[in-house]
Amino acid sequence: MTLIDVITNIATPGGFVTFIELIIVLVMGLYVLYSFIVLRQVDLMNKSLMTPEGSLFKLLGWFHFVSALIILFLGIMAL
């Protein structure tokens, strides 16, 4: 289904759901950007205050970012 098909069928239940799914995938894409900013933020915070837990935060930041990428990929594949 192309984008034009989605727009022309937006008034039907199926078309509307596909449109919502597209929006969700777009939000997933934006979330990848956000998770990258969080990754940079963790780096900045760890440089400002060095604690034994710093490496744990870094690991969580990477997990968050990589998970966001994988979920975006899954979302695109499921469209």
Place this chain on the structure above:
Amino acid sequence: MYLLKSFVKNPEKTHYYGEDNDEQILFVFRASMLTIIPWVTLSALFAILPVFVVPALSSLHYNGTNLISGGFLFSFLLFWYLFSLGYFFQNFLNWYFNVHIVTSKKIVDMDFHGILYKNISETTLTNIEDVTSTVKGTIGIVFNIGDVIIQTAAENPEFEFSKVANPAKIRDLIADLVAVRRKDDPNRRNN
């Protein structure tokens, strides 16, 4: 291990950017643990929400077929849980790194808000003029949570340690340190 402590005395393996070689971190304060309750509760609600929403979404049918495919619903569910984790993580980072540090020479106030704001202020102990603690409101009185306001003679006239547990104790610790520091400071001794 002081991951969840809001008051740490002589923290191990902890340093801040700009720390001098002859400086020692004496105390690290954060906002009281009680201040994390709202976003921890909200994160828990985010985690529970799919239990009710997913069955409703998967039951939507049109012309005998599911409106939302199982694959997309699964990826949306994963995304929802990642968003919940992200919300928790972001708030935890803000709580954990919004610290007030008292060293043998200075006080340092680190403020991080959201992902785009960072402010770090510091002043020497000898610059501190006055330390005040305030406890107000029902929650403040019941749980002994309040603010410590430090007036300084430096360019940044005021430092505020917000929503800390036992503010009177913190005020006393800082005031004692300032008194000792001033006693040792030859420039201040005759004042």
